[in-house]
Amino acid sequence: MSEPADTAPTDFTRREALALLAALPLAAAVDPSALAARAWRHIAAAASAHGAPYTPQFFSAAEWRTVRCLTDEILPRDERSGSASEAGVPEFVDFIMVDQPRTQHAMREGLRWIDAQCAARFAVPLADCTVPQRASVLDDIAWPARARPEMAQGVAFFTVFRNLTAAGFWTSQMGMADLRYMGNTVVPEWRGCPPEALAKLGVTY
DSSP states (O other), X not given: OOOOTTTOOSSSOHHHHHHHHTTSXXXXXXXXXXXXXXXXXXXXXXXXXXXXXXXXXXXXXXXXXXXXXXXXXXXXOOSSSOOHHHHTHHHHHHHHHHHOGGGHHHHHHHHHHHHHHHHXXXXXXXXXXXXXXXXXXXXXXXOGXXXXXXXXXXXXHHHHHHHHHHHHHHHSHHHHHHTTOOOSOOOSSOOOSOHHHHXXXXXXX
């Protein structure tokens, strides 16, 4: 997706902006961190048990192609890390759909809406569009303040799907590495804050 020149981030990149969106609740009244942890445990257990490519529990084959394509349009591979699909985000979204049944209808309708838009414009679903064709559709719904009224359904769906993609990516192993997250690591001996970190902060002790 291309960004309008007057709204494009400068020092604050799109990926950093999406990282903040990952802190938003995945569903009302649900602890997002607990839900994400449960999702990744389930995905890891399924991979260990079957030793085969992941089989979606909720999405149809056609929907699965759209989900994988859409997550990668939101978070493509870059110089720091792999794409959303390489991080396992489609599997994460599939788990959320099974775990949160009240989200299923909106998800199906949203995916159908995007594929219908692509079919009307280019005679193929999103996954079979060219990169410029996908961008032309997604640019119409990625910027709510600029979207035409008839795009309202797509805007609402894409906003939620983008948040869900961000939540999945930055709670995955790849996403935490992308953020250079240093937690959940055993420190056998604490030797104090590294000198370079103290220098950056301008403090001593």
